[in-house]
Amino acid sequence: MDYKDYYKILEVDKKAPKEEIKKQYKKLARKYHPDVNPGNKEAEEKFKAINEAHEVLSDDEKRQKYDTLGADWKRYEQAGGGAGGFDWSQYAQGGRPGGSYTYSNMGGDFEGADFSDFFRDIFGGMGGGGGQQAGSRRTRSFKGQDYTAELTLPLHEAYTGGRKTITVNGKNLRINIKPGVEDGQTIRLKGNGGPGANGGEPGDLYITFRIEPDPHFTRRGNDLYVDADIPVYKAALGGDAFIDTMSGQLKIKVKPETKNGTLLRLRGKGFPVYNQPDTFGDLYVKINLQLPENLTEKEKDLFQQLAQARGE
Template sequence: MPPDRDFYEILGVRRGASQEDIQRAYRKLARANHPDVNKDPAAEDRFKEVSEAYSVLSDPETRRRYDAFGPEFRQVPDDVDPETWARARSRGAGAGRGGAGARGAGAGAGFGGFQEGVDLDDLFGGLFSGRRGRPGASWGPIPGADQEAEIVLTVEEAYRGGPRSITVGSRGLRVDIPPGVTDGQRVRLAGQGGRGGDGAPPGDLYLIIRIAPHPRYRIEGRDLHVLLPVTPWEAALGAAVAVDTPAGEAKVKVPSGTSSGRRLRLRGRGMPSRGDKPGDLYAEVRVMVPDRLAEEERELFEQLAAVSAFDPRRRR
């Protein structure tokens, strides 16, 4: 992502947007640009941009640092306050205009306002170089920071688990998703977080699972819910009916006298779980009638109407 691209702009929200607004915008854009849904070659890059922007703005502390320091927020030490940064930025702008004393690659004229050629280490007295407050005084090994990133899965992908390629920042990673992950679950990738300083170990990366809305399944915890259309005669007489599950087709017994709204449970056919029992699948019956009746069908329904005393509106 270009360094001057604003995370708020990517998500299409104002800078003072609430966390709910940010989450809503992210989910809408993630669904629209998910590579499994959108086959546009550019959609994957947009999805990566949206995911990176959300990973920063969804965390209050990370968002605060981004608001204060702009794209350089990951390089600014924790103990640098925004006022110090603002003063250094002013100095950097002046040095860029005068041209005297500027050296190094600098931070560029992006979000923070630094001009080409300004040396951050010079402005902050060595804080950016080995985190030294004075020459020769090392602050010692500093462990890498833990990081978070979201990954959007379909219900089928969450059910099966397995290897998946993801991009976090500029890094490509191959991760193994456990079968049966649920929305909001955190998957820890040890040692894949921020790099440590002076030989200290890196932090961990936590993947936050988000499950995209599905046209067929609804998830509650580890239980799956699905609608089961049946014919009037299957509902009245009873039948064994096929129902789709993420693991494939299964059979469910519809008892005779079943009405719309009745829930039929298939034990253990919900989301799997390691070390715990799997969820259940609930098939909710919907009695369906033909849009158009053939002549013989109409005659049979008329015969049924003539002989049946059943009145669903009569109180029992």
């Protein structure tokens, strides 16, 4: 029977604290999980070994017993597997390999997938005295693999929200998008990832939104920016003008003598604030003066009169 170097399997130092062992175990378990490596027998065996190593090194009593055995293992091998004065009974539970075993007083049940003979010889794990049949085991349950996906939306759909259907790993999912999602924002759909192992819960689905640029509106946080072309005479004299918003056209008052590049702020006409119903940012309207084209003779004459009246 070969000695199992659990520290080497988990890629940690023999003095590694519990926190490091737990962190490394999670890292390796994700890497070699059957969901990530379907049909890969080598990864499956590695996954089993990682579980077994964690079962021992994460338990203070098992780890102490394992470390003590490690120091005596060469003596055990030289003694021919228990002969020659080596007291194997202080480690093995119940006699020779292949016989029946009783549980040690470490809690009885061991969780883990397909433990090796090395593990069972030292810590027990088969029937006899514990009420279990020979060869039966309990297995550790594992959460399924988390999935990730991206969903691209035009700006107006990010504004309104609504229902969308996406396909992840061949499965159609209908999701409800709240108004105000941002570019790069990620949401979690619990239980829509890969299936769990040994009765474990399924993983989650993480969806990242990508918002397409809009030809008219620029979004900065929850505020929107838009340009509005205003005839020069209306900017000079003042009057009503219609501008575009995400919810439709809106009539505004243009003050007399409005200058080119003036920025108007319309409160509450911007983008909806995510997860805050009926709360909106502001809309900033940049006034661009629009000069008339293809002037008639009469229009040219009127402009000349205006210039003369102003002494220009």
